[in-house]
Amino acid sequence: MMKYLQKLGRSLMLPVAVLPAAAILMGIGYWIDHDGWGSGNVFAAFLIKAGSSILDSQNMSILFAVGVALGMSKDKDGSAALSGLVAFLVTTTLLSTDSVAMLLSTDIANVNPAFEKIENQFIGILSGIIASIMYNRFSHVQLPDALAFFSGKRLVPIMTAAAMLVASAALFFIWPIVYTALVSFGEGISGLGATGAGLYGFFNRLLIPTGLHHALNSVFWFDVAGINDIGNFWAGTGTKGVTGMYQAGFFPIMMFGLPAAALAMYHTAKTKRKKQAASLMLAAGFAAFFTGVTEPLEFAFMFLAPALYVVHAALTGLSLFIAATFHWTAGFGFSAGFVDLVLSFRLPLANQPYMLIVQGLVFAVIYYFLFRFLIVKFNLKTPGREDDEDVADEDVDGVASTTTGNKFSGMAATIFDGLGGDANVTSVDYCATRLRVEVKDMNAVNQKKIKDTGVPGINVVGPQSIQVIVGTNVQFVADEIEKIRK
Incomplete structure (x- = not known):
């Protein structure tokens, strides 16, 4: 099961990787005309609308359906991606508010509100999973000669559509329950305010090794449970100082904290291994600062010194708690790096984002001295400090x-x-x-x-x-x- 979930997490990276393009387009557009949101500048409107075409909840769900189907298929064939789209369209059409009202012979006003949110990332992921299963099962099936045209990969979308009829029938009863549970969970965390943001940040980092942090992120960042922190922040539909609270606290960690931790690990490396440690820490630290991609740096020490990684997770939670407490907000389209911070600086819902830089400088000091103290005190085997028998000879x-x-x-x-x-x-x-x-x-x-x-x-x-x-x-x-x- 864990292996399957990790593969799902990897597949989700394909649609998620589209977000930077949207962030760049919308960020530049809002930078040009952040007050008029494009109404005062044609070029700004062009960029903003282009970016919103990607970040729109329904369109993002389609990307999830296509991306997951492609990533989970055994040989990454395009017919699997097409089947993911078919699966999503079948389900969302059958379970749209109008269709449900017709099936129940009732007015739209009497339809469960859950069906208004059927075009979401959860359904997109489910559609992609089912499509990939159909592809892996039927992509090499040979039909009798009379039906040979529909054999193999051409059979997959047909079988996917049939499977989604069954899935839609089940979702007719299950989705309102799932939706209510997701909303309750999201409301429970959001109801905790800054504490909830801190808890989210802590568990977000703890789940990184398994790749399951994407599932947690989808509840808060996208429109699965009605929070949609990323979409609302970039669309300007929310409350200033509140919308973006599940994003802002990551900037001090990724731009300042982790690079400072990298410096601490370099300074505590053995003398004969400092050059190798410097190469790794410099590249990984710059990636964390500039793009917000932290995995190269985190994986460099999470298994060598797992206790240190728990400290990192706790500091991430603390950062989100502090930013949410003081209502400092900024947003990102992909990850909390320098590029996204600059692009989101002038967005209408960005609230004192410069304070995240101040917070980041403080966290850099905390990360550096705390990491250095723990590494030396407990002789943690961070990069450059492995035992001599584990160190490769120069080849x-x-x-x-x-x-x-x-x-x-x-x-x-x-x-x-x-x-x-x-x-x-x-x-x-x-x-x-x-x-x-x-x-x-x-x-x-x-x-x-x-x-x-x-x-x-x-x-x-x-x-x-x-x-x-x-x-x-x-x-x-x-x-x-x-x-x-x-």
Whole structure:
């Protein structure tokens, strides 16, 4: 089950990755005409409307349906994505307010309000999952000659539509219950005000290793439970100083706290390993500050020093609590980095966003000295502090292979060899920062050899499942591995 949920989390990264484009378009548009929201400037209106076409709840749900169907299908074929769209359209049409009123022979006013929110990310994800199941089951089915045209991949959308008829019938009864529960959960947390924001921030970070933080995020960031913090913040439909409270507190952590933690880990690294630690910490720290992509840095120490990661999660919760308490708000389209902070600075609902910078500077000091104290006090094995027997000897040939020609080809070759090569590797996939690999025998994996390439970390998630944390360049490493496997 955990493996399946992790694959779902990875698949969700595809539609979520679309958000930066919307953020850039809308951010520039609002920067040009933040008071008129495009009414005073044609170019601003053009950009704002283009961006809102992506962030609109219904359209985002379609992206989820397509992205999940594609990501969960066994060979990432386009017919799976088409089936995800079919699944979403069938369900949302059958369970729209008008259709339900017709099925019940009643007035629209008497229809459960839950059906007004049927075009949401939850239904999009469910549609994508069912479509992927239909693809994996029927994409190679051969029908009799008379129906041969509909065999194989052409059969998948048809079977998906049929499956969604059954799913829609079940959702007719289940969705109002699920919706009410989600709303109650969201209202329960939001009802706690700043404390709720802090609890959300804490559990958001704790779930990062499993990839299940996307499920938690969807409740607060999107329109699953009516909170829709991201959509409302960028659309300006909310309360100033309140809308954005589930986003603002991340900026001090990602832009300042984690880079300061990286500096602390560099300063506490062993002298002979400082150069290697500096390379990793500099790249990961800059990614966290500029783009808000924190996984390369977090995975660098979460398994080496899990207690330190819990401290990081607690500090994240504290940051969200403080920002929400003082009503300092800013928003992001993808993650809480420098780019999104600048783009959201002049949005109508941004409230004293400059105070998040002040807060961030304070958190940078806290992160640096607290991390440095804990690392030294408890001799935590952060990057550069591993025991000597775990440290790879300098391999001149290995270094040369990754620094000449295509630097990713040498790195990919070493990683693939460390995984056991063709004899041991059964599948290779990747998400935003991680290679996700299935192997026959985990004992055949040489983790030391893989770490010699300088990757931030390795995560064994099952008897045959291993993740190699590469960073934002993971796609290029994965591409090189696929070339080797062909």
